[in-house]
Amino acid sequence: MPKIDLTVNVRHEPGGKAVPTSIIWEDGRVFAVDRVLDVRKAASLKGGGLGVRYTCRILGKTVLLFNDDDSWFMEK
């Protein structure tokens, strides 16, 4: 399964900027997003979909989070 649908906590800032702050894993564990490295519109060829892509640092790993019309998924 290259595409993982996720619950994501997002901070909506004035001006319309949305920043993911943490993700909730399938088993209920919560992982904080340590840093957002890059934000851009992109397609996910591996996951199958498109949207705003957040390149995030979580537990020292680089993770790609996609916001496709406000439903979030992760590319593995």
Next chain:
Amino acid sequence: MRTILHVDLNNFYASVECLYLPELRNVPAAVAGNPANRHGIILAKNMLAKKLGVRTGEALWEAQGKAPGLVTVPPDFAKYLRFSRLARRIYYDYTDQVEPFGIDECWLDVTGSLHLFGSGEEIANAIRVRIREELGVTVSVGVSFNKIFAKLGSDLKKPDATTLITSENFRETVWPLPVEDLLYVGRSTARKLHNFGLATIGSLARVDVEFLTKTLGKWGEVLWLFANGLDSSPVRRIEERAAVKSIGNGTTCPRDLLDNEDARLVFTVLSESVAARLRDYGLKCTGVQIYLRDNRLYSCTRQARLRAPSYLSTVILDKAMEIFTASYAWQRPLRSIGVRALDLVTEKDHLQLSLFEEFEQHEEQREALEHTIDAIRGRFGHGSLLRASCLLDGRLTGFNPKEDHVIHPVSFFK
């Protein structure tokens, strides 16, 4: 000299489906209608299916013969419209002169943006990269100095490629191509041209224009101008909504129509859709045309005028049935039928009143009634209010042409 881009989304429906379903990418796949409703034709196919010879528009069984194991998915037009909008938003970053031609093609006039973004070719490449990365589908772009050659160029190299046709090289690149590649050279024009020994665009360009006007009428001159790169039609801004010339709906029925009653049921659904779309545009029609195609695929159209402009479904339906009963004697069962509203005028247009008939009061009441129906359907959905006749045969009438309606390329000469 202008710089015009024609951007064509490659295998559009199939590419979108392949993006969402990555497992389709490595098998021959196609988007196809539902054969149970006799809409089973190929709407789009991916590159693997294309290599096996699957062609757009052919029947599903033909395609499956060529490509055993062909995976088909049903079309999802809402998704395609979203992609089309997203792609257009990218085009708008480079110019405000964007003219869509169907759902998957656009002309862009970038003449005024060259000093900002570089040459036409550079803009074309930038758009290609962005579409690939942001939308995950590919486009082919034709860059030229008029719309006709730009469109021709986008067809030359596929997928994900830029083709440049300049005023210097078009004689070498465009002229050797078969004359059918030119926009608006269809089957019958091509046949005529071939009869004169005009097989390539170049031979068409070099022939005497008066000879063409004599044989093909005014189209001859238009095609001659196209072939010589002299097309000067502008790229229209999208806001300049082209005046609608006619509004029509047609359908291929799930089963053949056998008698007037069947035809009336389908005409009812189609007339309602045509009338509702007329009201949306604030237009009335003064003529009605019907389209018939029998089960041997022979087709014809018949038309007649209305007594007064109207956008009432009952008026359009009655007229359609009147034309139909007068012109069709059920030589064969019918496979497809359509209704079209012609000679449109604005709804507030002046009206020639009749001295002899009582008509206006009635008409106003009926208009109010149909507007009310529109409002109810707008709020609660199309199925919330139906004619009782729609219950007679749910298979024949169970479609909604107004909302299922898909955008097709409209005429180049708007």
